[in-house]
Every structure is written in C-alpha cells, then in structure tokens.
Amino acid sequence: MQFNYYFLRQLSGHLEHRLVNRRIQAIFSQNKDELIMIFEGDDPFLIKANLDNESSLLSFPESFARARKNSIDLFSQIHDLKVLNIKQFKNERSFSIRLENDFELLFKLHGRHANVILFREDTIDSLFKKSIEIDQSVKLSELDREIDQSDQRLIESEFELIKVYPTFDKHIKNHLKAEGFYDSNDHELKLKILHALLHQLNNPLYYITEVDGIPKLLLFQPKNYLQSFDDPIAASNFLARQFFTNHGLSKLKSKLLAQTKKEIKKSESYLNQTKAKLSEIKKRRGYDELANILMANLHVQVNPQAKEIELFDFYSSQQIKVKIKPNQSLQKNAESMYRKAKNQAKEVEILSQNISAKEKTLRELLKKQEVISSSKDIKSLKSLESSKKEGKNQLESPPFIEHHINGFQVFVGRNAKNNDLLTQKYARKDDLWLHAKDVSGSHVIIRNPKGISIPIFTIEKVAQIAAWHSKRKADTLCPVIYTPKKYVRKPKGSLPGQVLLSKEQVILVKPERISS
Template structure:
C-alpha cells in the first residue's frame, strides 16, 4: 500500500510542514529509473528519492545523499531556485503535487508500473521523467480528482462489485477483508466492516508485513515485521526492507541456479563417463585377439590379413581376427597387447574421473543445501563468499574454440578463427583424431574425434571435409580439395603465425563446400 491513496494522503500531509518555504537546489538522476530532488531548509537539506522502476516504484526520504561525480544528469532544471508554496493531494487518487512559485507544479503520479513525475508550468506539462508514457504529455491535473459514493444505498446497489465501488482500498485491504470471511457476512455486517476499514485507513497505523513478499499495510494483515506511527518513518523503513529483501531473493536465486546448473552438468558428465567406462570394460577384444594369435601362431601364414580362430574364452566359437599382412604374427600380437594396455590405462583414467566427479557433485550439493538454508542477506553473502561462489554471476565461461557438429555418432569440431585453430589442434586434439583443412587457402581446422576401436567412416570424413571447405576461402567454389590426415602428422613451427601448421603426411579429397 505504499502507493495507495490513503497512504499518499498521510504522506503528503506530513511533507507539507517539512517542505513549505524550502527551495530546490538540485534535481538529478544517476540511473534511468531514479530521481533525486534536494530541498534547502534552514538547517539540513531534505531529499526526495523517487525510485520508478516499473517492477517496484517507491518514494523514500534519505537523510543524506551524495551525488556521484560521474554518470549523473540534471533534470527538471526549471525547478532550481523555486520555493515550495504547498502540497496538493488529489482526492481518491494515487497522486500528489508539490506546488512552487511562478505557477510551477511537480506531479508525483504513483500508478504502479506506470509511475511518473511530471513538471507543469501554468497547468501545462512541460517535462516528463519517463517519456515513454505518452499520455502523460497531455495530462490535465484537474481531471485527477475522483469521487466515491460512500452512502449505504450505493453499497447495497453495488454489493456484487464492491471492489469497483471502493477502488481506493487496493488488494491488501480486500485480502484483509477476505481473511475476515467478508463474503459470508450479511449485508449489514459487511457495511459495518467497510466502515471500520475506512476508519482505520483515515487514521492509520503503518505496518511492514511479509507474506509472499514484503509490503506496507495500513491494516494489521500478514506477518508483521514493523509497526510505525509516522508515514515518513514507515516508508523509509519499508523501502530499506523491501530492497534488501529483493536483493536477498535475487542473490539467493542466482547462487542456487548456478549450483543447480553445475550439479546438472556434473551429473551429465558423470553419466557419460560411466557409460564410456562400461563400454571400454566390456570391450576386451584386443587382449583376446593377442592371446589367440600367440596360441595359434603356427596357423598364421605370411601375407594373411585375417584368420578365423577358435575363441577358447567363449566355448571355442570361431571369431575373425584381423592381421597386418606385412608384419609377423608375433608383431601383430604385440600391437594388440599394446592396445589392450592402453585400454587398461583408459579404464584407470575413467575410474579416476568418476571418483573425482562424485566428490565434486557431493560438494556442490552440500553448498546448495547451505545456500537454501540461508534466511538473511548478510549471512547469505558471507556463505556465498565462504563457499567460493562470490563472483559466480559475474563469471562468464570462456567460449570453446570450436563449433561442434555430430554425424553418424562421431563428433566433428570446427575451429572458430586462426587463434582458435591453434588451440583446437594442439590443446583439444589428440594424435588419434583425424585432422582436415581446405588445401592451400586460409580456413578452419577441423577435427573428427577418435572413438576407441572404431575406424572413421567414409561418410563422416566427407561431411567433415564439406565443413572444412565451407569454412575456408574456397566456400564459393563448386569443388574444394581438402587435406585429410591423422592429427599426429600436424605440427607447428616456432614463429609461425596463428593457424599456420606443417602437415607431414596427407591425403587430398574433393568435396562440395556445405554448411
């Protein structure tokens, strides 16, 4: 009810003796939704701070206000040097005006998300604080006063729509009446309740209360956290309480959202790593092939590229074992034992990653529980700082140096620019990955990420080559030659510019550039 007619009436009444005869010395703004007016009195200056954010518009009256040296702008310069002659409260309206010498008037129109401050000269609007409310540019102050028929006859006639009849009550009053079972009362009892509420509003006590949010009330409704006998004290404490509560809710929600996103990301990473570990653990064919070759070396003839052998690990079922025909059976077995050893190393790495990620998830969940339990701004900020989350909302994760595409289950990474190309190839690339680049022109480095035990399919290579061609100087050509090579054959010489590399062994394919 801080912008309710009944409160503003009490507020304007309290402001009259404080502002009468004072002179405006400054009127300025330090952000787009705030106006500060400084009045010079015989003793200390008096300030009006109008916060007109559409989400929360409220007046407050700070004892001091230090203007910033930068990022402030003078407004309503016509007011400077004018004396206050009085204050006008509009009847049954959420507006009041400060009257100045030379027929200057400053209107405070406190209409929720359409709040505005308008400067009049001889009753004609000459300047608006919020210029986006076009109707205020032609506002006639004499039309603001409104009437209410408080007769019993009008009450009986409008009983089905009393909120329209008593439009000055506002939402809190009707909630207050609803809590008193107003709808179940007889007409006479309802009339008595209306008169009792009207009496309270005309001679109010001011309450700061809390339900879903913090609000100012002129009746005792909700969880009361403050009680006042003066409107200026009430509105100042309300403004402080509301803004701190809003900051608490905003910062708590931000910290919780950050932690939940981290938990979700960590859990997704954990699941992918778990699935990968299961895949590698279940894939023991390298060791089996090596053992079968060693057990059947006498059957393997020179020049063979594959052989069917009984698998003594699986009831001697015949399985096909691939061979490199230009090396001996023993060398083939050694190669498979080496790959099996690498698989074992990968299993250990994946298990370590899972253990680390489990601890991280547990830590994040503990942090989230602590933040959820915070119930006050000061303690919340201490908790956020202690848990190392103080700067989370300012941190912006650096973008990856590549765009990712997927084709037939393979990941294709395309560098963003020359600097990103180097990072992609030499930081994110592994020797088993396949590297591609449009031949003899500037363009993006492209990697096809290796998958254990799988060859690179032809259609995946062609798709990656199309992307390499499209992200190069040859993107408009019908066909583009693209270099394809394992990443292990790509190196960078000292002093080469960003993106420049040397390819020691390459194959060239022709593709159509395609996005």
C-alpha cells in the same frame, strides 16, 4: 499496499512539510528502475524510488553513497529548482512535486507500472521509464477524479463501491467483508461500517507484516505484524529495509542455491557418465593385445572376405574370435589396431583428466552450497553472485546444442545467426571447427582448452553430428570439413553463418545423431 491511494494521501502530506522551499540537489540512477533524488538543506532529504516489476517501493534514506561508476544524472533541467508544493491527485494513486519554472514531477504509482514523469505545464518533458507506452499520453489536467462520494450517492448506486470508491483495493474490501458489510442489506449498518472505515483511513496506523514471506504494509491491524507506525515516512523506510534485507536475502539465497544445486546435479551426472565410459573402456579387451595376437598368428590362412577370424590367444591359452577388416592382411589389421590402441590410451588419459577436474569442481560447488545456506549477510551473497558472473566461462552454459564426446565438450549451432555467435564469439583459436562440405548446416565446435591433438576417432564421431545437422543428413556418406578455429574467418558484409577457411581437411562419414 504502500501505493494504495489512502496511504499515498498521508505520505504526500508529510512530504510537503519536508520538501517545500528545498532545492533539488541531484537526481540520478545507478541501477535499472531505481531513481534517487536529493533535496538540499542542513539535513538533506532523499527519495529513493525502486520501480521494478516486482518490488515497486518508495523509501527515504538518511544518506546514500553514490557510486563512481554506472551512475547517470536524470532530469537535469530541474536541478537546483525550488519545491513550491506537493499535490496529491484526487482518487488517484499519484502525487507530484511542483517546482519553479512551471515544472512538475509526477510520481505515478500504479504498482508494477509505476513511473516518474516530468512535465512542463501540462506537456510531458521526459520520462524515467520510457518503456511504458501508455505514459506517453498522460495529462496532468486529467489526473484528478472528482467523484460524488456522499451517502446519497452510495444508496443510489446500491452500494456498488467500484463506482463511488474506485480506490478501494482488495485489502480494504477484505476488511469490509470481515466487518460484515457485504452480508447486510441494512443501509444504515452499511453506512456505519463505511464511515468507520473512512475514519480509520483518514487517521491510520501503518502495520508492517509478512504475507507468504513477502513484507507488506497494511492500514488495518492484522493478527501478527512486525511493527506499527503513525508516520508514513518511517513506515516506508521500515518496509524497504525488510524487503531489501530480509526478503532480499531469502530470495537471493534461494536463487543462488537453485543455481548451485543445478550445477551440482549436472556435475554429478557428467561424472557418472564419464566414469561409466572409462570403466567400459578399461574392461574391454585392449586393442594392443588384439594386435599382438594378430601378429603372433600371421601364419594362419585367412579368407580375404572374412570379417572375423578365430585365432589362438597366447594370453589365455584359448581360441578367440577377432573382428578384422576384409581384404586386408592380418599384419595390416594389426597396424590398424595399434593405432586404435594409441588413441584408446589417449582417450583414457583425457577421460581421467576430465574426471579429476570435474571432481574438483564438484567439491567447490558443495562447499559453495554450504556457504550460501549458512549465510546471513546479503552483501556476501551478492559478492558470490557477482563473482559467479565474472568468473563464468563463456562456454559453460551457452545457447547451443551440447554434447560430450570421448571427454570433449562439443557445441552445435542452432541456426545461421547462432552459428555466427558460436564461431565468432564463443569458439577459441585452438578449438576444432567442423561443417558439412558444400551444403548449409550447423557450425560445430570441439572445445580444446589445452590445445592437444584431438584423436581421429573423436573427430569422426563429431563429424557425424555435423553431417546430421546439415542438408546432407539423409545421404549415405557426407564429406565434413574440419580445421582449427583460428583458420576460420567471417568476411565483412557476409550473410549470417557464412565463413571463409584458410586451411582445411576433409573426412567422409555417415550422418548420425549421436547422444552425449
């Protein structure tokens, strides 16, 4: 309710006593939607306007430490000009600071659409928030609203308040309702209630309370309140402190906790999936043992068309069935299995490393959650927020389709522009880049932060994803190009998604949608 007309009318009157004959020393901004004005004098006077969509507030701090960076001067044409007077516009939530040289700085305080506009005479010179298009046509000469607010007019309008008192907001109407205004048909009683209300609005106390955890300024005494004031400047400062400390702390804490819990849940899910994958690999029969069994049974006659053969397992002294590739000798099948065993060992190593790294991350997240929950200092929370932004890995939460394949993080572009973003900005030189050959489709990246040799079985699975996200998704087989990202470049002036390769390999796979 700080931007209620009746409060602003009192506030602008107090500002006139404080500002007339002072000169503007500086006007600047160092945060989006925040404006700072400093008026010179033995005791400089400051106005701080926070005009964002959620917390539009005016406050008047005793001092303000201007940052050396990310600070920009505004309205330089009125620097060093003297304040002539303050004008409160009639029945309008706006006041202006009138200056020398026919300049006038309008504070148009319409809640979420609040703005500061500089005029020279009745012509707009510049605006603080240029995004509010309707403010481009504001005219100072049309802001005053002359309204007949006599008792006779009220009776003639049948006490339709919106016509006579358009400045009555819901808080004032709720007060009238509590006083029985809307329940009575007695004109004299209605006028009595209104007169008492107007007297209170002209001689108010200001109450700072909380509504749903959000600090509010009220003109009527609520059942519970934090503090009351008879000075609108002091009330504004207390409101701002409550909002930007207590409420700001609570809001930032909730935001950081929600983000951290989401990361914890994601880490726990990744650990569960990866541990299950590792357990499944360790439980199944190793390719090296199967290869040894084949080598021990080379004397056995094999049907060339057979896809499975029963052999003696010298590990268990029993007969077992082993799947083999048709039209290949047992020795060739054994050689293939030895290669798979090598890849399987590498996969186990990668999964184990990833589990260890993610467990460390989870411990850090749980510790961070505890720190956030117990924190009572907004500065420390803001430092946590900024460190999170600075330390955030670019590919931690990218705008791409994400998979986890055999312990590797895989990203798939969503469209041509997104492909460019993935390949040109997010991918690193040792990451493996894949794309269906000779057709349009998604760029696919296998993250390879340690620059290791990615197993061929992993490349095959990811190639299936690349084939699926291409024009060849319906084909029986699809050739897919793969190469380290360092061999991929984008020619100047090329269309979105177009790249050139200086080195490539091709793998033939069946297009398949694969879940992480």
